Amino acid sequence: MAKLELLPAVDVRGGQAVRLVHGESGTETSYGSPLEAALAWQRSGAEWLHLVDLDAAFGTGDNRKLIAEVAGAMDIKVELSGGIRDDATLAAALATGCTRVNLGTAALETPEWVAKVIAEHGDRIAVGLDVKGTTLRGRGWTRDGGDLYETLARLDGEGCARYVVTDIAKDGTLQGPNLELLRHVCAATDRPVVASGGVSSLDDLRAIAELVPLGVEGAIVGKALYAKEFTLEEALEAVAR
Numbered sequence: 001m002a003k004l005e006l007l008p009a010v011d012v013r014g015g016q017a018v019r020l021v022h023g024e025s026g027t028e029t030s031y032g033s034p035l036e037a038a039l040a041w042q043r044s045g046a047e048w049l050h051l052v053d054l055d056a057a058f059g060t061g062d063n064r065k066l067i068a069e070v071a072g073a074m075d076i077k078v079e080l081s082g083g084i085r086d087d088a089t090l091a092a093a094l095a096t097g098c099t100r101v102n103l104g105t106a107a108l109e110t111p112e113w114v115a116k117v118i119a120e121h122g123d124r125i126a127v128g129l130d131v132k133g134t135t136l137r138g139r140g141w142t143r144d145g146g147d148l149y150e151t152l153a154r155l156d157g158e159g160c161a162r163y164v165v166t167d168i169a170k171d172g173t174l175q176g177p178n179l180e181l182l183r184h185v186c187a188a189t190d191r192p193v194v195a196s197g198g199v200s201s202l203d204d205l206r207a208i209a210e211l212v213p214l215g216v217e218g219a220i221v222g223k224a225l226y227a228k229e230f231t232l233e234e235a236l237e238a239v240a241r
Ligand SMILES: O=C(O)c1ccccc1NCC(=O)[C@H](O)[C@H](O)COP(=O)(O)O
Pocket: 009, 010, 011, 019, 020, 023, 024, 050, 052, 054, 057, 081, 082, 083, 104, 128, 140, 141, 166, 170, 171, 172, 173, 174, 196, 197, 198, 199, 220, 221, 222, 223, 224
């Protein structure tokens, strides 16, 4: 059986690595330099980095130069998220050399454009399904954007390669992942799913790893690493097969 991929997160706001609670602007805890955080995860053995421009996601500016610097400094795979909504922002994101980008708002607001870039870039495009209940949220998770399963069916039909699924109620809370949501999404699509939000312990990661046969491919870990609930080395060991 394939092993669960781990994606330590570096979420950037105002030039700092931060974590939010429920993704809400104003709940930031700052953790210093994004580059140092990313390099630390790489030194600890990460194979992936989940890198988010929160200002671009919220529409409060962007950290594009810094994000490009961090992505460029990595020898590992990078998943880039936050505010990628049109040709210009997609071109800038892909030009960082990242392995793939994660589209959120665009999948809700400009579905034709998303279908076009999925057709053009294939596996380099993932779609973030950020949900409250079964309602998707866009614009930095501040606006409702439709039904999870209707959108998933549409994106599947357009050839979307992979989904990053976040339960906003869990994100940044250390309350554990929403395993039920992950099971339901895996049942609704044959595409790989990356789980995000709420991981608090090595047991949470082991529980997500149990879902690999259902289609869960990876897990993003943010707050738990910054709060030192466990080390990345311990996390990688916990999901090694
Ligand atoms: O990814 C986004 O575009 C985004 C937009 C608005 C608020 C938050 C956003 N992302 C947050 C993340 O991807 C977190 O890094 C991830 O869910 C980790 O969560 P946790 O392990 O609970 O800290």
